[in-house]
Amino acid sequence: MILNFFQRVYAVVQRIPSGNVATYGLIADLIGTKDARRVGHALHANPDSSKTPCHRVVFSDGRLAPGYAFGGPEEQRRKLESEGVSFLPNDRVILSLHLWDPT
């Protein structure tokens, strides 16, 4: 059973360990595509938030997604902090400190 693009995105997102974050571009690269946009669409179409921690996926700049589907960017920021992720005054995640290393 081959996995759909969306399911593949979900699989990678679920692989992100707590306290780390991944960028759309990174996920796209892991899957084998360059289109980070599709990754965004996949997460927006995300059927189960508790199953797919899309809150750990951020922009390449470290900023949170504009249309977070679970209660707004505030909720997302709160969850990330709860997992041990630190933020800069700019509302940006410290990617250099929390960016997931897929190794």
Added chain:
DNA sequence: CAAGTGACAATAA
């Protein structure tokens, strides 16, 4: 079938 839209990223100014 064609055009428009979008949870992005890279480049230019």
Added chain:
DNA sequence: TTTATTGCCACTT
């Protein structure tokens, strides 16, 4: 450093 523009590709209308 921030804002604007362009490119990519899939999905919706």
